[in-house]
Amino acid sequence: GQQLNQSPQSMFIQEGEDVSMNCTSSSIFNTWLWYKQDPGEGPVLLIALYKAGELTSNGRLTAQFGITRKDSFLNISASIPSDVGIYFCAGQLRNYQLIWGAGTKLIIKP
Amino acid sequence: NAGVTQTPKFQVLKTGQSMTLQCAQDMNHEYMSWYRQDPGMGLRLIHYSVGAGITDQGEVPNGYNVSRSTTEDFPLRLLSAAPSQTSVYFCASSYSSGAKIARAFFGQGTRLTVV
Numbered sequence: 001g002q003q004l005n006q007s008p009q010s011m012f013i014q015e016g017e018d019v020s021m022n023c024t025s026s027s028i029f030n031t032w033l034w035y036k037q038d039p040g041e042g043p044v045l046l047i048a049l050y051k052a053g054e055l056t057s058n059g060r061l062t063a064q065f066g067i068t069r070k071d072s073f074l075n076i077s078a079s080i081p082s083d084v085g086i087y088f089c090a091g092q093l094r095n096y097q098l099i100w101g102a103g104t105k106l107i108i109k110p
Numbered sequence: 111n112a113g114v115t116q117t118p119k120f121q122v123l124k125t126g127q128s129m130t131l132q133c134a135q136d137m138n139h140e141y142m143s144w145y146r147q148d149p150g151m152g153l154r155l156i157h158y159s160v161g162a163g164i165t166d167q168g169e170v171p172n173g174y175n176v177s178r179s180t181t182e183d184f185p186l187r188l189l190s191a192a193p194s195q196t197s198v199y200f201c202a203s204s205y206s207s208g209a210k211i212a213r214a215f216f217g218q219g220t221r222l223t224v225v
Contacts, residue, residue: 004152042200100145
């Protein structure tokens with residue numbers, strides 16, 4: 001089946017640091033989505049990307065849809081404690097199905 | 111705003127038992143789907159529906175059935191529970207708007223343990 005490679009698997013960072021994570025695929029997607037999941041909750045959409053090359057921001061979050069349509073990255077600037085959680089990328093196929101990465105767990109060092 | 115509502119939140123089943131996980135959305139979304147989430151893995155699609163009366167299989171459909179008799183409801187049935195079905199299950203609903211493809215809204219999940 002189709003797969004997304006999401007990296008890194010986990011990140012330990014200091015509060016205030018910038019964070020970067022990415023997803024790559026062997027398949028082309030029409031849409032890239034970035035979600036965040038808090039413990040005991042369902043994923044919540046952070047950013048949606050609809051065009052190759054698109055760069056979109058949501059507060060301290062910035063995401064880009066790769067030119068090849070096979071990759072995307074998410075940056076978080078000046079991390080704060082509430083950024084802790086698991087971040088997922090998802091690529092959307094033409095039939096609307098989502099293919100998910102395995103997630104990046106963000107942990108802030110005390 | 112209710113959004114996507116899943117019940118129950120927690121369930122323990124014995125091997126071989128059957129049960130139905132409920133999912134309801136009040137946003138009039140066309141698309142609904144069921145995922146399972148296992149530790150260290152992304153969400154995997156079990157079944158999905160593009161509208162009332164239409165369902166299709168996702169990546170991991172074996173052992174599960176779905177139906178979509180109304181736009182609002184999309185129940186997931188476990189026919190004969192197995193320990194391998196221990197997981198967290200998420201229901202999602204989506205809409206599309208012109209050329210923009212659907213964005214999914216998720217329920218809070220059902221944590222299922224099969225013993």
